[in-house]
Amino acid sequence: DLEKREKLAGILSYITCLLKFMSIPSHSIDKLVTANTEKYKESSTIPGIILIKFMKMFADAQKSMLSREKSQLLISYILVLTLFVDEFDSDPSDIAKDLKMTPASLKPYYMELGCGFRKSCVILSLPLKFPTLRLPSQGGRRNRR
Incomplete structure (x- = not known):
């Protein structure tokens, strides 16, 4: 239906x-942080309001770049x-x-993300099934006073 197609097109x-x-x-992200964002918004292929949102979400403010953690996010x-x-059944190759x-x-x-794999x-x-964290065992440690 039309509403579903419009939603998918937006995503x-x-x-x-x-x-x-x-x-x-x-280095361009650094320029975006320090320079006039309005000037970049005009030349960017990313709409301005979305670019500002991405800068807030993913650019590391202290380093003015994409940190490893932000890149993973x-x-x-x-x-x-x-x-x-x-629809939650995806081929990751594309x-x-x-x-x-x-x-x-x-x-x-x-x-x-809690995904499983099939071929x-x-x-x-x-x-959802998330990977379990393995904590170090404390069997060998004893409090000695």
Whole structure:
């Protein structure tokens, strides 16, 4: 139906903006933070209000660049949106090409999102199953006073 197609078109457009933002070199992000943002908004292919939102969400304010953590967050946002578009049953090979990564290198990101794997597909099923944290055992430690 028309409403569903419009919603999917909006999500795909947003994914495209996220991918464009991710491809901006670090030195350009630094210029965006320090320079007149209005000037850049006029020349950018990313709409101004969305660019400002991405800067707040993903650019590290202290370093004026995409930190490793923020870059991982950006990738996770993109993967969640692609899962939504594919009705939570997605083939990661296409988005891996767009992210300039391999499908295997995306596996940890999908696991953090609670996804399962079936052949070449990633599935987000309910209830969510997240990887368990392995805490060091304290069996060998004793309090000595």
